[in-house]
Amino acid sequence: MIATFAPVARRLAPHALVLAILLFIAAFSFLQPAFLKPENLIGILRQVSLIGIMAVCMTFVIMTGGVDLSVGPVLAISGLAAFFTLEAGWPLPIGIAAGIAVGVAVGLANGFLIAAFGLPPIIVTLAMLSIVRGTALIAGGPDLHAIRGHDSYTFIGAGSLWGIPMPIFLFGAVAAAVIFLQFATPLGVRVAAIGDNERAARLSGHRVWATKLVIYALSSAGAAFAGIIQTTQVHTAAATYGEFGTELDVIAAVVLGGTSLSGGHGSAARTVLGVLFLGVINSGMNILNVPIDSQLIAKGVLIAAALAAAERAKH
Amino acid sequence: MADPALEARGLTKRYGDFVALNNVDFRLQRGEVRALIGSNGAGKSTLIKILTGAVAPTAGVMRLNGEAAPFGDPGEMIRRGVGCIYQHSNLAPAMTVLDNIFLGRQPTRGFGLVDRRRQRREATALLAHYGVDLDLDAAAGALPTVKQKEVEIMKALALDASVLLMDEPTGWLAATDVRRLHDTIRQLKSRGVGVVYISHMLDEIFSVCDTMTILRDGVVVAESDVAAVTRTDVVRLMVGERLAKESGEAAAAARRPRGDGRVRLAVRDFTRRGVFQNISFDLHAGEILCITGLIGSKRTELLRALFGADPHDEGRVEIDDRLIRPRSPASAMAEGLGLVPEDRHRDGLMLGMSVAENLVMTTLARFVRVGLLDRGAVRAAAAKSIDALGVQPRDGRRATRLLSGGNQQKVLVGKWLNRRPEVLILDEPTVGVDVGAKAEIYAILRAERDRGTAVLVVSSDLEEVMTIADRIGVMASGRLTAIHDATDVTLSRLVAEIGAEP
Incomplete structure (x- = not known):
């Protein structure tokens, strides 16, 4: 029995995450058929799109054995930067560019401190988390800043095409772009090389610091x-915005996708699966009216169990 | 006569097809200091790992003080009285000497509280017994290195170690500290502790050891009292007798000292203070220059500095009469240098990545078209390399970790050949590689030389040096002490120069 089971298990192991997602979808829809309604499925995608964009973009960092804890406050400060730029009367593309530019600047600072001084990523990005949040609070104060009269701007997050909300398209576009970066450009190989053996990457003539700045x-x-x-x-x-815990959801999605926190192999495509897994679990528990406290516990247990299974599958 | 402290018979260890240790007998009496000698890859570290329980042998038996001992159980080996002092410190630097000695097994009173008075009493008695003077309350990390070694020794002896393995214990010590450590070893010996002393420093072996076991290619080639042999005998036994006879003339005909006569790499007064001094030599296009010497003669450090991986303080380096300043591996590579590092796992390969990806690791930029990686071209180039190098299996998609040591080494050499460097530097190019793959790597290096590449090889394997070198340099204590045409120098002369006291 075991002898026949083992090869099957080995062949299924790379697809364990897909199987787990399907299994949970089946279980939730059995318990609550409404789970399978198109509105609900679209809702799942919409809910995970923000975490998904961040997770896909953080995959390379985690592949090199690093981590980025500063994503929550960056989310907040970039929104403010875009808001203030638009309020000052600049056109929409400039507003978006300003928001992205603030984010890129923070990322370059992270990358510079990590690559140039060899500081541990967890410390650098933890410090940056604090610095950026403080800066955001100085710039934005305690208030909510209402956005009015920028219809094309609000279309980005609130609009929809063919009944599908825009954020889902944007998540798909970002994921496709990062997957393309990983497989079709040398960056994918350079990132994997650093994660696998940073010393050897340097001795092979790779400019490791430049790659770190980029990721x-x-x-x-x-x-x-x-x-x-x-x-x-x-x-x-x-x-x-981007309250404490955002970065942990993002990291969990990447790690569930099979990227090891100690660096090495990883894949942006599989991060998308990790994101979907989290989304299915969240939505399923909501639809079954599981109280939020129990949800948190169940989510934690599932993440730990999934990682333990992945770890076992390696050996 | 009492049972030996340690007695192993028929130890054999295979890694796949590679036999690291072949039917080795090893015996150590109480109060004996036995040197364990051999070149890189001779099987010393495998033997040590078996004795500490870190790996289990494929075959063999072992007895400790007359009782059968288990294999592959490090905790049990410590309980049975086998201690090991490694080259690098294993102390907790912020804790006191006292805490370090009892680390992990403090004597306790009820409720799991540490019995500090008993700890201090036992430690004091221990130090007195072995005649060692240590401040129990000093932080271990603040002590000089030799004192730290003494703390490690006491830590092992606090466990009633009757066998102490010392792996290159003097690697980080100054000369006066070496003498001090040797005094401590003599104290241990007089108290009946058996010591296995592993060192490449012949001086030390002749000063502190009673007996020696010499390993080569996983086999014990000699066992002797230290008093009965000379330094020259030892080096000759380490490197093997065979080469002197067979490879001498055949290789001599093919030798090309100074290659085609053009100086490709000129190094002048190259110095890294405290490491290597005033290194000067010329390397010609189309020749293989081998630099040999004992471990610790700073050959690897020299190569790394030439390649820009480590800094240097003084000196000039020229390639084809053009002054270069090696500041980083990337800049050295742009000047036409390539370095195949000694440790392929730590410095050389991305073991989790595919063979094809490793083969293009130094030439990635050549496969980029308008910012995109041409994966088809990568596959084609890798397939070509795999054929040229004879990598087995011939599958570029395979994870590099799954290859045998010899095939991994071919991939490592291959990724540098693909760059077509003007100066190819190799550090111990055949460590841990079986005989067949060795011959293939030699053929690859000769072909590269015949294409006009200047090849610089560092090797402590004299058989290898005599086989492939066109000229031979000898390094000792951070200095290049001699350079010979390989056609003119005899093995015995080389052996004498390598083993010479500085």
Whole structure:
């Protein structure tokens, strides 16, 4: 019995995440058929789109053995930057560019401190989390800033095409772009090389510091883009968006996608699956009316169990 | 006569097809200091790992003080009295000497509280017994290195170690500290502790050891009292007798000292203070220059500095009469240098990545068209390399970790050949590689030389040096002490120069 089971298990192991997602979808729809309604499925995608954009963009950072804890405040400050730029009368593309630029600047600062001084990413981005949040609070104050009269701006987050909300398209576009970066440009190989063996990458003539600047900038740019979408979804910008815990959801999605926190192999495409897994679980528990406290516990247990299973599958 | 402290018979360890240790007998009496000698890859570290329980042998038996001992159980080996002092410190630097000695197994009173008075009493008695003077309340990290070694020794002895393995214990010590450590070893010996002393420093072996076991290619080639042999005998036994006879004339005909006569790489007064001094040599296009010497003669450090991976303080480096300043590997590569590092796992390969990806790791930019990576071209180039190098299996998609040591080494050499460097530097190019793959790598290096590349090889394997070198340099204590045409120098002369006291 076991002898026949083992090869099957080995062949299924790479698809475990897909199977788990399908299994949960089946279970939730059995318990509550409304789960399978198109509105609900679209709702799942819409809910995960912001976390998804950030997770896809952070995948390279985690592949190199790093982490980016500063995404929450970057989300907030970028929304504010876009808001203030628009309020000052600049056209829409400039407003979006300003928001993204703030994010990229934070990411470059992270990358510079990590690459030039060899500081641990967890410390640098933790410090940046604090600095950026403080800056956002100085700039934005405690208030919610209502966005009025910028219809094309609010369309980004609140609009929809063919009945599908814009953020889903944007998540799809960002994911496609990052997957393309990973497979079709040398960046994918350089990132994997650093994660696998940073010493050897340097001795092979790779400019490791340059790659790190790029990937931390990409991670922050993802958070900035998510920040812009969020402000347009809720028609307000505030310094408190991207609250504590955002970065943990993002990291969880990346890690569930099979990227190891200690660096090495990883894939932006699989991060998308990790994001969907989290989305299905959240939505399923909501639709079954599981209280929020129990939801948190169940989510934590599931993440730990999924990672333990992945770890076992490696050996 | 009492049972030996340690007695192992028929130890064999295979890694796949590679036999790291072949039917080795090893015996250590109480109060004996035995040197364990061999070049890189001879099997010393495998033997040590078996004795500490870190790996289990494929075959063999072992007895400790007359009782059968288990294999592959590090905790049990410590309980049975086998301690090991490694080259690098294993102390907790912020804790006191006292805490370090008892780390992980403090004597306790009820409720799991540490019995500090008993700890201090036991430690004091221990130090007195072995005649060692240490301040128990000093932070271990603040002590000089030799004192730290003493703390490690006491930590092992506090466990009633009757066998102490010392792996390159003097690697970080100054000469006076070496003498001090040797005094401590003599104290241990007089108390009946058996010591296995692993070192490449012949001086130390002749000063502190009673007996020696020499390993080569995983086999014990000699066991002797230290008093019965000379330094020259030892080096000769380490490198093997065979080469002197067979490869001498055949290789001599093919030798091309100074290649085609053009100086490709000129190094003048190259110095990194405290590491290597005033290194000067010329490397010609189309020749293989081998630099040999004992471990610790700073050959690897020299190569890394030439390649820009480590800094240097003084000196000039020229390639084709053009002054270069190696500041980073990337800049050295732009000037036409390539370095195949010694440790392929730590410095050389991305083991989790595919063979094809590793083969293009140094030439990635050549596969980029308008910002995009041409994966088809990568596959084609990798397939070509795999054929040229004879990598087995011939599958570029395979994870590099799954290859044998010899095939991994071919991939490592191959990724540098693909760059077509003007100066190719290799550090111990055949460590841990089986005989067949060795011959293939030699053929690859000769072909590269015949294409006009200047090849610089560092090797402690004299058989290898005599096989491939056109000229031979000898390094000792951070200085290049001699350079010979390989056609003129005899093995015994080389052996004498390598083992010479500085």
